[in-house]
Amino acid sequence: MIRARPVRADRPADLEPAFLRMGLPTPAREYLLEKLPSLHVLLTGLEREQGRFLSGLFAESTAPGREEFPSWVAGDQRTRPGTGLLSGRKDQFERVISAAKERPELAGLAEALARVLASSLPPAPLVLGGCTFTFGARTYIMGVVNVTPDSFSDGGRHFSTEAAVAHGLRLAEAGADVLDVGGESTRPGSPPVPAEEEVARILPVIQGLRARTDVPISVDTTKAAVAREALKAGAALINDISGFTFDPELPRVTAEAGAACCLMHIQGTPETMQKDPRYEDVVDEVLAFLEEGVARAVAAGVPRERVLVDPGIGFGKTLGHNLFLLRRLEELRVLGLPLLVGTSRKGFLGKLAGGKPATERLAATLGSVAVMAGAGDADFVRVHDVSEVKDALAVADAVREALEGGSLYQSPRVRG
Helix, strand or coil: CCEEEEEEECCHHHHHHHHHHCCCCHHHHHHHHHHCCEEEEEEECCCHHHHHHHHHHHHHCCCHHHCCCCEEEECCCCCCCCCEEEEEEHHHHHHHHHHHHCCHHHHHHHHHHHHHHHCCCCCCCEEECCEEECCCCCCEEEEEEECCCCCCCCCCCCCCHHHHHHHHHHHHHHCCCEEEEECCCCCCCCCCCCHHHHHHHHHHHHHHHHHHCCCCEEEECCCHHHHHHHHHCCCCEEEECCCCCCCCCHHHHHHHCCCEEEEECCCCCCCCCCCCCCCCCHHHHHHHHHHHHHHHHHHHCCCHHHEEEECCCCCCCCHHHHHHHHHCHHHHHHHCCCEEECCCCCHHHHHHCCCCCHHHCHHHHHHHHHHHHHHCCCCEEEECCHHHHHHHHHHHHHHHHCCCCCHHHCCCCCCC
């Protein structure tokens, strides 16, 4: 399957300060922000006809300076057939897409490139439990409420209903935008929990939280039977670590309740995922897995705009896999969906911090969420330490959007 992935894309917001400093009027700035940003797009899975089409673009260009189309560099066809790199401006990519649409055999190429261009736009707003989340300006916080006796992060500190409800309320007060309630540990090596037991753990917690806070509630489960009861109790989002692969009934249950869902990538199961994770191309394989999960959700009746995706940091990945995915989160934007990322207190952070246990990984967690927010690469972060993360995100989001560079960076006045 052909796939186009943005390995680097200029953000229009990064050009805005320069145009303000130059004193360009609003129409000129808007025009340049539309035309100037450049893209470098990695293409994989190209068929021979698609490769020939791309190779011929430069030779056939009639524009002065041969700038009508992006530049094209083909990969090594002996060892990496069907690969290449397109580099150019947005308007050049638009010409490629238009030319490809004229030939039926190039429809897949046109669609893949169109998704790359659309990935620079924020995902559609998401409504959860009466709250509307708009994306692009700030990073939202999903607070973790573990109702398990064996959580890797807190060792069962909030296992009782009263303790879990009190903890969730504290997270809401601290600034959590969503509360994620889970009754089954998914730490590496953990065994599954029967649905009846999982329901017994989380249902009174969801009911208790719903009665005392308006913060939307998510349920962290892979089971349709659990999701059904949680949604009846007031949950608005199904957070499935299996990406709708463990229980074929879960997509239908989600759709029938009108709920949203977050689909995560995992290799294997929690019991097996960390035994020997291997990939040929971790980004490509995560993308393929998530695309299949989204297709299952949509086929079951879940509107695409009510789907979030999660790369599954720590779920069937080595330290190197986790770091590479975090570095390349931008490539997942081609799905056009809100991106949730969970790094909080995870083992790879402990390794980077010299072997620190989960309870001592706050600083490393803050580093990871600040990196993501600073780059605008995550829409939600799933964390345990809400108050501290909220402060870190306030700084990172503000830096990303900063425009007050002095009086010469103000918008020019319109002359009458």
